[in-house]
Amino acid sequence: MTTPTNQNAPLTYDQAGVNYDLIDPLKVAAQRAAAETGANLASHGFSEVLASRGESAYVVDVGPMYLASIVECLGTKTLVADEMATLTGKSYYDSIAQDTIAMAVNDLITVGATPLVVQAYWAAGGSDWFGDKIRANALVAGWKKACEVCNVAWGGGETPALAGIVADGRVDLAASCTGIISPKTRLSVGDKMEAGDAIVLLASSGIHANGLSLARKLAERLPKGYLTDIGNGQTYGEALLAPTTLYSPVTEALAAAGIHPHYCANVTGHGWRKLLRHPKALTYRITALPEKTPVLAFMQKECGLDDHEAYGTLNMGAGFALYVAASDAQRVVEIAQGLGIPALVAGRVEAGPKQVVIEPLNVVYGADELQLR
Template identity: 30%
Template sequence: MSQISYKDAGVDIDAGNSFVENIKPLVKSTKIPGVLGGIGSFAGAFELPKGFNEPVMLAATDGVGTKLKLAIDSGIHNTVGIDLVAMCVNDLICNFGTPSFFLDYYATGKLDVNVATNVVAGIAEGCKRSECALIGGETAEMPGMYSEDDYDLAGFAVGVAEKSQMDRVSLVRPGHKLIALPSSGLHSNGFSLARKVLFEKMGMKFDDDFNGQPLIQALLEPTNIYVKTFKALKNEIVAMAHITGGGIVENLPRVLPENLMAEVKRDAIRVLPIFELMSEHVERDEMFRAFNMGVGMILVVEESDVEKVLAETDGYLIGEIKEGKREAKLI
């Protein structure tokens, strides 16, 4: 009677081991002070940073959404890892947490070592841009759960904040100014709508020219990471809002007290060409609810700090804080 192996069932242990060997140098390239040990243990270890009076650990988790579908269909896998890190660390800094380390979860129907290595290379690059360490992860080969070519990603970022600095909402006052930090494109939100508009409604293809580059390159442009900006301007920032799903109108109110509103000048927003293209087929209000529209992060700053923040970033003024119902109002 013939015997059945794990590989016959669709799980290749040897491929998994090969993948681990491939990513060892990638993981090592993200090492920063605080990392204890290396890849291969049962858990990653990171020493609690010194210099905090009342350190609080913060954690954030996220995925990349249906942007992964475009990466899989196009065969371009080296950028979505950057997105994965970005979506987590950009949330952390909004609570004034400095990212310390990152872990990833990669699930697939059949482990393609080259594809998985490219994905982790992107994750490592995202960690370097975030000045945090990739200290571990999990790779799951699950035939029957996913098709052979499909994979899914989840990420987990952990950082440390000073307890006294975490409550940013109570610091927001009337007269504070709103500075937009540009996005690089869609970032990692709204791709279900974008795919329907661009490929189903408009009939576009991956290699169609868009502003001098293939459309797929514009769509897969990785999410901007704002960690270094946060670190450089921490003392000048009152509050921060990461503009993700829900756009400005749903994310900006998260940093507002009940008695204050954010008045945003719609015409001041530097809308990116990809959003202009899609707006031909999507109502304006729906565009602002689904997409970042060119604004990846909004900083709330004192009027006296505006000049410095503008000088040290590529940001620009889009509005201010006023008394009123807690909402972000586009005027």
């Protein structure tokens, strides 16, 4: 691995090749064009839930229930798995499979949906990629196991060999997920969110699947690369490859308990700025922080990120946010923890300008720091 000239210089997501200022305008343009197609549903006797435009999943009113759908790409976490396989001789594709499904399922459930069907998209740089039986079997086994955790059917998928598009020896993984919102009162698109609601944060298992470009760039700076001990006896590579937490068991358990979140946010790209996702002008005040996972604490230190940059880029220990009635907050924590997912009542929604205020860190994200619509 190459070593930068100045190892003490801060390393940011932008320097790692990911610039949301360039990416987000295309997303906004695509959303506006897509919005013009919503009227096409009327010819089939259906209509879109307009408030789902710009949310993490798209919702269609099909009469007795809502239909929700999403497609998500894993990103570059496969590159870490490939490098670690070379270094250790182990396959990590069972975990990578869960990461891919989590990217789709964790987005789908933000709108109150029960996931039903997952489809796979595995595009390799050549047919030879599929010939590695250990890796291929790990991917299949991990995919099936994640489906069982989420109680969804694996409907099928696509396995193209795309030489010249995908690099030789590499794979691009993605998943789509379809679900229903039934009864319709489970719909969660923020219309019920209001001042006084509590913000409950569910713990992450690590970096999940966002921030890997930065993580890989950091590996180039570390003398031992992915084999660097992060301080707890775990290597950097192993810590990065902890599978993303699947949160649908929590949202399904909440529904069974009669608790319907007013809004949800999957804390992925943009880090805690994602707490600003809903267009309402409200202040999200955070008064308690979840514990940072060791790998994220290690990354913040080694990359030289201040809190504003770190929490605005990485999940920093919080993988999913639930905005619920204050009277339900403690019960939400108990249900999540009963399923093995640490949770805490981290703050509240207040009347005021659109911003996230992280009081313990003296960090503020204004409305202009997240432009997704």
